[in-house]
Amino acid sequence: MTVTRFIFLDQVDSTQSEAQRLCASGSAKPPFAVIARMQGDGRGRRGREWSSIPGNLMMTVVLPASTWATGGDAEHASLKVAVLVARFLREHFGIRFTIKWPNDILFGGAKLGGILCDSSSTGEAFGELFIGIGLNLAAAPDLPVDPDRRDAHVRTICLQDAVGLGSGLLPDAETTGRDLASWIVSQWQAVPVSSLPAAFLEYAIEPGQAWISRSSSAVAIDHGIDDDGALRLGPKDGGPIKLSSAEHDWRWEFQADMPVAIADVGNTRIKIADWPGISAENPSWQATLASGDTSTFDGAHLRGRRVHVVAVSRSNLERLAGLAREFGFGLHVVPKRPVFLRSDYAWDQIGMDRVAALEGFLAGLARHERGDDQSFGIVISAGTATTMDVVSFAGRHLGGIIVPGIATALRSLHEAAPALPDLRAEAHRMPVMGVPGFSTQGAILGGQKAGLVGMVRELIALVATRAAQPGRSVRIVVTGGHARTVLECLEVLASNPVTPCQVKLHEGLVLAGGRVMAAGGTFL
Numbered sequence: 247m248t249v250t251r252f253i254f255l256d257q258v259d260s261t262q263s264e265a266q267r268l269c270a271s272g273s274a275k276p277p278f279a280v281i282a283r284m285q286g287d288g289r290g291r292r293g294r295e296w297s298s299i300p301g302n303l304m305m306t307v308v309l310p311a312s313t314w315a316t317g318g319d320a321e322h323a324s325l326k327v328a329v330l331v332a333r334f335l336r337e338h339f340g341i342r343f344t345i346k347w348p349n350d351i352l353f354g355g356a357k358l359g360g361i362l363c364d365s366s367s368t369g370e371a372f373g374e375l376f377i378g379i380g381l382n383l384a385a386a387p388d389l390p391v392d393p394d395r396r397d398a399h400v401r402t403i404c405l406q407d408a409v410g411l412g413s414g415l416l417p418d419a420e421t422t423g424r425d426l427a428s429w430i431v432s433q434w435q436a437v438p439v440s441s442l443p444a445a446f447l448e449y450a451i452e453p454g455q456a457w458i459s460r461s462s463s464a465v466a467i468d469h470g471i472d473d474d475g476a477l478r479l480g481p482k483d484g485g486p487i488k489l490s491s492a493e494h495d496w497r498w499e500f501q502a503d504m505p506v507a508i509a510d511v512g513n514t515r516i517k518i519a520d521w522p523g524i525s526a527e528n529p530s531w532q533a534t535l536a537s538g539d540t541s542t543f544d545g546a547h548l549r550g551r552r553v554h555v556v557a558v559s560r561s562n563l564e565r566l567a568g569l570a571r572e573f574g575f576g577l578h579v580v581p582k583r584p585v586f587l588r589s590d591y592a593w594d595q596i597g598m599d600r601v602a603a604l605e606g607f608l609a610g611l612a613r614h615e616r617g618d619d620q621s622f623g624i625v626i627s628a629g630t631a632t633t634m635d636v637v638s639f640a641g642r643h644l645g646g647i648i649v650p651g652i653a654t655a656l657r658s659l660h661e662a663a664p665a666l667p668d669l670r671a672e673a674h675r676m677p678v679m680g681v682p683g684f685s686t687q688g689a690i691l692g693g694q695k696a697g698l699v700g701m702v703r704e705l706i707a708l709v710a711t712r713a714a715q716p717g718r719s720v721r722i723v724v725t726g727g728h729a730r731t732v733l734e735c736l737e738v739l740a741s742n743p744v745t746p747c748q749v750k751l752h753e754g755l756v757l758a759g760g761r762v763m764a765a766g767g768t769f770l
Contacts, residue, residue: 247313249431251278252424258282261306262364262378269308269366269374276308276374279427281420301384302404303359305423307377307430315372318439322475324349324363324492325446326437327377327430331361332449334429339409340617340641342585344766345449346501347477348492351381354767355500355524356403358382377430381405383419401501408767410616412639443471454578455764456499456552466496499552500524500765507548508764509566509577510756511557512599513537513630514727516566518545518553519757525769529754537562545573552576556602556760580764585609586616589643599756600635600646603627606752606759607723608641609768615639621718622709624702625755628726630654632698636705644712647701652676652694652728659690666690677734695735702736706745719746725755 251274258264261280268274282304298304314323328349335343335351344352349361359381366373386402406416417425437445447453453470457479466479466487479487479496489496500506503523510517514537519529535543537559553570555577557563563579570577582598586608589596607625608616615621619640627633628651635646650658653670660668669690676695683689702722709720724733729751739747752758762768 247277247431247434249277249279249307249424249427250275252427253278253280254420255280255282257284257286260285260378261304262362262376265306265308265376266364266366274308276310277313277431279305279307279423281305281423281427283419299382299385299387301419302387303379303381303383303419303423303426305379305427307379307427309375309377309431309434311367311372311374313431313434314375315367320367320372322439322442323365323375323377324361325442325471325475326434327361327363327379329437329442329445329449330430330433331359331379331381331426333433334426335405336449337429338425339405339413339415340586340588341408342449342583342766343408344451345446346451346498347471347489348475352498352501352766353403353408354762354765354769355498355502356386356401356767356769358403358405358408379426381422381426383416383422403767407613410611410618410639411614412621413617413619415617442475443473446471448583451498451766452581452583456578457496458499458502458504459495460497461495505551506761506765507551507553507575508757508760509553509555509557510599510602510754510760511555511559511562511566512756513559513562516540516562517754517757519754520548521761524765529757532754537565540565540569543569545569545575548575549573550575552578554760554764555579556598556756556763558597558599578764580760583763584641585762585767586641587637587643588641591643591645596646597633599627599629600625600633602756602759602763603633603725604635604637604643604759605762606755606757607637608639609758609762610752611639620713621721622713623721623723624705624709626702626722626724626726626729626732627756628652628724628728628732632726632728632732634701634705636709638712644708647705649697649701651726652731655694656690673728674731676731677737698732698735699738702739706739706742706747710745719748722747722749723752723755724749725752729753 261282265280285298285304328345346352351359362378364376382404386404453468455468457466466481469478469480476488476490507520516535518533520531522530587604603625617640619638621639625635630651632649632651636644652673656670676691679692681692681696683692733751736749
């Protein structure tokens with residue numbers, strides 16, 4: 247099935263009202279779409295005003311009853327549309343946006359758009375489905391504050407800010423509307439009711455995250471949707487809550503200006519950072535714990551809160567869970583759902599720490615850089631293992647390298663050849679070692695240095711073959727326990743005359759990426 251007609255208007259009261267009038271008069275037959283440059287009386291749920299700004303998308307797509315009211319779709323139309331819109335945005339713009347149940351589209355807790363479904367059904371028969379869609383493409387409007395609701399300010403964002411200016415992927419509202427309407431109509435049957443819960447979960451606020459009551463500030467935990475499409479919330483105290491109407495009192499924790507705590511649970515240590523608010527650039531508190539010693543940790547200020555966790559070590563996660571019980575805070579393990587990253591790598595084969603580090607790198611790009619598929623970065627995590635991943639500024643992952651970490655390699659060499667010294671305590675001297683070395687220590691440490699520099703040069707050569715414009719700078723970001731040592735070893739690459747390199751240190755890169763993945767976007 248395809249859209250039979252597109253109706254483009256400069257000005258209208260609302261696209262949904264116009265679509266209803268066209269159906270009632272027989273002037274248009276579904277499936278068709280009405281797209282307006284401006285609307286003077288746009289409405290959201292409960293008749294709330296929907297702000298109209300030229301350049302943003304204001305559209306209504308109309309489906310016939312024979313399409314939407316079969317196979318159980320009638321009861322789940324709103325959720326189905328939300329999934330199709332989120333899939334469209336991921337497919338066309340490369341970013342995973344978040345669906346806030348049932349039909350808001352968010353990025354980092356800020357509202358990108360909303361969906362309002364209505365039908366002409368009567369008690370005797372199904373009628374047309376009117377799918378009203380508003381997306382902030384070019385500008386983020388200031389939404390009016392509801393004076394009857396506590397903490398009711400709604401942050402907004404536009405697609406241009408989320409995607410970045412480097413992509414060149416942002417067509418005008420007319421083109422986007424035409425493509426999105428065609429996508430919804432052509433893909434409608436691709437999301438049967440039986441697969442809707444799994445399809446919704448792919449983009450929804452994941453189970454385990456917190457929702458907050460606007461009126462009472464009570465906190466409830468997300469338990470996903472049930473077979474009827476209702477959202478299940480489980481409060482810390484009291485019975486379960488089931489939301490079956492879009493009119494409810496709950497908002498996602500990342501929509502409110504609340505503190506955010508993230509934990510990076512690695513193989514040898516646990517790092518925790520606490521940001522004072524969702525829009526804060528830097529954390530106000532940090533702690534680093536060796537895996538075998540948590541006795542100095544004081545998490546009293548986290549009591550009653552939830553810490554979002556990026557975990558690669560089960561044993562250290564269990565240690566963190568013990569601290570959570572002791573100090574009275576909850577844990578939410580962040581699932582492997584990238585926001586910016588796209589990869590041909592099998593997701594079950596790439597570690598969560600690598601994904602989070604890449605997400606942190608991409609989120610840290612400037613607005614004018616993000617989306618540029620001809621600029622590249624190399625993200626190096628120097629821990630128990632040393633990983634090196636190549637990624638374009640548009641989030642395209644070109645693969646990676648995994649080798650033993652510095653301490654792992656030095657220890658293993660000594661254990662395999664006991665006559666050679668264990669130089670783990672001397673690893674910090676690697677950057678000043680000459681190559682080749684003129685002592686056993688110098689040869690071992692210089693060899694480690696040469697290996698690191700050689701591997702990065704190989705990746706830089708790979709980038710040079712992928713870039714359409716030779717000579718563009720490559721950005722290298724280093725994180726992990728041995729990050730400073732690796733950084734100093736790689737400074738020689740900064741003067742590369744063929745492919746210049748910027749080498750930077752970011753000790754909290756996994757924490758930053760975990761924050762992006764937990765919130766489904768950056769806080770612009």
